Amino acid sequence: MHEVMCVWRRPGPEDVGLARCLTDGALAAAGMDEAGLGVARLAVSEAFTNALLHGRPEVGVEVWARPDRCGVVEVYDTGPTVPVFPEPEELAWVTGDHGRGLGLIQAFTREACGAYPCGVGKRVWFAVAMDGRALDAHRTRALVEERARLRAPRSTALLA
Template sequence: MPASQAQEAVTVSVFVQRFSATRRGARLARRLATHHLDLWHLPYGSPASDTVALVVAELASNAVLHGRVPGRDFELRLTYDRPAGLVRVEVSDTHPARPGFHGPAAHGPADADGGRGLLLVEAVAERWGVADRTGPGKTVWAECDLGQCR
């Protein structure tokens, strides 16, 4: 028998789940995201958990409000790269329209409801963007540098 080889520690964790494109689905995506972060030793209520939860909530909400195609779900993918201290959030939907970001002035009066989700993502994420996906739709992603969370 060959000598046993040492196993490398797992340094990247991934969570993937599809959700119904409803408000309830968006809420469940946020809750399951914080649950998995807690399993990955990023505890509930910590700055890291709160930052990622905000990003998940905003991107999932956008998928439900603006990316919804009747009869189609959205997908959440979280990737935690421990050595890099980075969590990548990806939300994919089947709507072809890409989100627009035109800065604060494009969102209307300061007291208006809605329209600021990507501003929040821009404020708390290291970077974000939109990518094509296999099949219809797009993936909106954001990367959170856990060392920058306060």
């Protein structure tokens, strides 16, 4: 069973810190240790900032957990373009001020992350083990996909 820990919507850049604090509180309440919380803080900061810069309002965060397994954070916005995570070797070639956020999320979460369209907009998600260890990225992706399918309208194709 998945337990929704918090759902929060805010549209402003001043709210990145608040998104980080709420995510941190929800995951700590679910039993995540400090190593996992540190990863989640970094990743939610990147994902929320990316949603503000590249998405469209409304921007929000949903945090849910599988007890004794992992916490999942989904950052969503109403922009239509689903981002593509870079291949690991591509990150070294990204230059300039933009383009590194998704690669950083990938690195922080050891590739237990992804993105998918949902209703109006998209969700960028990442998962962190309760004890900060590496997760099986394929198994975690299947868990997130299952939850997304259960939540979505029947006519929407979620994960292409």
